[in-house]
Amino acid sequence: MTTIYLAGPEVFLPDAMPIMAEKRRLARQFGFEPTGPGSDENQTPVKRTAAEIYARNDDAMRRAEICLANITPFRGVSADPGTVYEIGFMIALGKAVFAYSNHPDDYGLRVRSIWYAGLEIDETSGRPRGPDGIAIENHGMADNLMIDGGIEATGGKVFRAATLPADPARDLTVYFKALQTIAGIPASFTPPSSPR
């Protein structure tokens, strides 16, 4: 069975356990074996050190064949940084990496609405800049170009919501669509086998 690493910030939600259980249930429904952060949290919770958590996730990423990452903005403009780390890590390992976002706006629009809310953007220099002079990426991507760029360069796909759902931290509509697409991709896409 193909193992899928479910990256995302759901571990931080107050209702992490039922949300993550539902994500795993859906992954199994599409024929995947789910793994990822907090994937054993339906058993008795265990207090782990940061190093232990890192080691468990590192190992799970190496064992998985596919990554499906939730890059919905987390406390700001961009995806949860732990999730971004995992996307870069799994792309470097040659895994098949996919992502989804429940936010319909691209990165450049979110920098304007979330970070520079209401402030004037300088569009005169050929590159949009905030009032602090810092350039705003405008490649139309879901997040920083390394994230979308890495996923697209290796044959993956970033799935984006058409409209913002009522509960972006928990909505599973785009997640479901992503699983469906990944499960249906042609056999020629089979990711390289895990290095261990």
Added chain:
Amino acid sequence: MTTIYLAGPEVFLPDAMPIMAEKRRLARQFGFEPTGPGSDENQTPVKRTAAEIYARNDDAMRRAEICLANITPFRGVSADPGTVYEIGFMIALGKAVFAYSNHPDDYGLRVRSIWYAGLEIDETSGRPRGPDGIAIENHGMADNLMIDGGIEATGGKVFRAATLPADPARDLTVYFKALQTIAGIPASFTPPSSPR
């Protein structure tokens, strides 16, 4: 000569070119050959597509032996997401990865001061949570535990400022100290050779 990939959000600054030139000059002073995003921008600027920028950075990361990443908070609580992607990517490739932050506060403190500014934090459940119920990592690390955890698990180090400098986006004091330490590390630390 050991090639060092200088990851960081300086490419977005209005004065990106002189800042990045100074970072490269300092790296050379310590015996490193610098590479990384925008590293040819002292020549005539070339307009590249997102895919071209990604491919150039991907290639530079594979060719480099060491990464030194600027994880000073960028437009919010955490490091620039492109930089975080690069840290995960280079750790997965087996490179020696180091990071520095010009912000002295750990991640948990910054979530409180930058994101939940002034709002009450719930400390009653054994895990601090914002008023939205979302848990706040409190491992005392510079950023999300995957970042510090990955760097520390592979023998690297996160260098942090003792106090916030006047210009956190440009200050090079901690960067200089990081270069000095990396240049002085024993030969037994020599990172594995690049896969191509």
